[in-house]
Amino acid sequence: MSETAYLLAVMVIGFGITFALRAVPFVILQPLRDSPLVAQMSRWMPVGILAILAVSTLRSSIGADLAHVLPAAVATAVTVLVHLIGGRRTLLSVGAGTATFVLLVNLT
């Protein structure tokens, strides 16, 4: 498969699955709202999925370069602290954390 075909395939898959997830519930989800399992899982899943995504993206930010471990740790701490102290303003926390990481990685 050529590179362009691969990239187009990714876009089509991304569109198809995302659109289906957005559209299907309008048709079928309504009756399933009352299922206890659905309710239970909907309370349990978000935090875990987000945490897994956070750690796996942290891991890819560090990459193969051990010199990135410390900047990543500092930037993580900055993100968390700014978020908790700064009133949970996502843009502010993400901006502060990213700026910290970019600066540390490029200056050290």
Next chain:
Amino acid sequence: MIAGMTEMLNSVGRRSAPDDAPGAASCDTSLDVASDTDPDPVLDPAVVPEAAAVAVPDAAPPATSPRGEFVTGMRLSFAAGLGMIPIGVAFGMLVVQAGLPWWVAPGLSTLVFAGSVELLLVGLMAAATPLATIAVTVLLVNLRHVFYAFSFPLHVVRHPLARFYAVHALIDEACAVTASSPGTWTAKRLLGLQVSFHAYWVGGGLIGVLLASVLPGPVEGLEFALCALFLTLTLDACRSRAQVPSLLLAGLSLSLALVLVPGAALFAALTGFMVLLLLRSLLARRRGDPAPSAPHVPSDPEVEHV
């Protein structure tokens, strides 16, 4: 298999919202409010569009001309949309820096239109990840969208193409803004809102592409933005001790995945986490724990949205 998939489909939380911008976290707040207060949540509009459409337009505030309504929708997009542009710029820069062709940025933003998964896809595409893994990742990361149908006023839109677009552009921010003022939406206003969001996101990406191409070299470390976004969303989702067991199970699943299948850790960790949660649910039932009493509003009373 089908049944299992359906369960997974439905089991993702409304509060997950690992999406692009500040609206993501607040969307869930508005969703909860909406489902608490709105006595007449969407009555399966996909099945009975006529009936549902008749019931609503009267509730709209002083509706002006159709063009006025569209402009009102654009105006309502400003607050939530402000955050989409910088993240869009970061996304556009990442596409170029990852060595992908520039059109991947507007392509993904137009077709997929879901911030966090697009940012993830950049890395996955650059690494030529198999399409099956990409499909599973998109499915799991975007699962939360199934809950947006509950509050989104799709029933005010009647034209088939417009309905198609309204569903396609049902992002976290659109869900948040519409849920915060139920009953006031007209088709033009809704489309004004969604088209604006789409323009911010695609436009931000294009600015990023341009910026990255005029910079002398790649800005190293920019990809941390995605990690930071997930960190803040994790913090927002984890506001009571009731969330700790899930967090531990996620940690267990991820640790096992990193040790056993480091090459496909994300996929393995997400799947493993799902399996662990199903086991937890089985155990809870065996112990005779009461099932959640109010499935309509699966929110934690202890959780306070700030």
